[in-house]
């Protein structure tokens with residue numbers, strides 16, 4: 078149940094493999110139809126919905142000639158290349174029969190760290206959502222490299238939710254929420270209906286997957302919720318296949334776990350999210366303690382004269398780490414000078430008047446705590 082009055086308009090729905098497949102690990106048409114009907118009900122009620130759907134491997138492995146869901150990466154990728162098209166065909170057909178158009182978006186992790194591609198994804202999804210289309214998003218399985226994969230779609234869904242400034246991330250799974258310990262190990266585990274922050278206890282309670290098709294288990298869902306929370310987005314976790322669960326989830330009345338931040342929690346805009354979670358900082362600047370107080374507590378700009386030390390090579394416009402005099406990272410910022418320019422600019426220089434940092438995300442104030450996330 079939501080505590081605060083929420084205006085929900087834009088929703089990301091994450092549908093895991095286990096929510097789409099039969100006992101044998103193949104796509105279940107009945108499950109797909111049920112989910113599509115629930116998404117259509119949301120669309121009819123005026124919600125903008127983006128779907129992050131797994132299921133490509135499940136839809137393709139039989140046609141690849143495998144008897145069971147494959148476990149090697151090349152076979153999974155080959156199965157996904159067959160299955161993704163089939164999955165999209167089913168979604169398109171189901172949505173079209175209700176008058177809605179589906180679109181396909183395949184994403185890799187590196188698409189988030191490239192600012193131009195990040196911007197393009199943001200713009201494209203906005204156009205689609207504003208025009209009533211239902212984007213169906215999945216990892217671009219066939220081109221991903223093992224160590225650079227999302228692997229499970231929970232993290233992808235959370236990052237998409239941040240990218241499009243969603244009001245709610247709904248994660249559907251094979252279980253009706255987060256329990257205080259793994260129900261596979263503890264039959265007396267209790268459902269947690271409301272969680273306001275991801276504490277170490279919550280992280281410890283979340284275990285791996287209980288099924289043969291699920292990839293990330295509860296662990297990856299909690300990490301995903303943490304990413305969404307850092308972007309100021311509330312989440313709901315519930316059981317796929319439950320009647321009316323999507324509508325009840327947006328209305329704040331579904332059975333499951335609501336992850337809802339306190340009303341005064343921060344909310345990072347899209348550009349700051351990119352700096353905080355996706356950018357990959359290129360250098361470091363150390364600032365004076367006076368400057369630290371000024372920029373964090375007084376919301377002032379950071380100037381060249383505030384910078385005491387510069388480490389690394391970076392161009393103007395790059396994202397750098399901002400360190401205090403003790404060497405502690407206090408935030409990330411997009412810098413207006415290259416490392417060379419910073420070293421050249423003197424106190425009398427005209428450039429001195431230009432703030433050194435154009436945009437920033439700070440650890441201790443200015444609306445943002447930098448969680449150890451990615």
Ligand SMILES: Nc1ncnc2c1ncn2[C@@H]1O[C@H](COP(=O)(O)OP(=O)(O)O)[C@@H](O)[C@H]1O
Nearest residue numbers: 093095250256258259282284286287291294295
């Ligand atoms: N604390 C917990 N609460 C609920 N489920 C948990 C917990 N710890 C581990 N799990 C397991 O995580 C599973 C859900 O993750 P997963 O199998 O990856 O599903 P999906 O395919 O929907 O992503 C549950 O079915 C359960 O077995």
Ligand SMILES: N[C@@H](CCC(=O)OP(=O)(O)O)C(=O)O
Nearest residue numbers: 093094131132133134230292
């Ligand atoms: N991209 C893969 C999904 C990976 C996966 O199984 O994700 P999840 O269901 O979130 O554990 C696919 O479409 O098969």
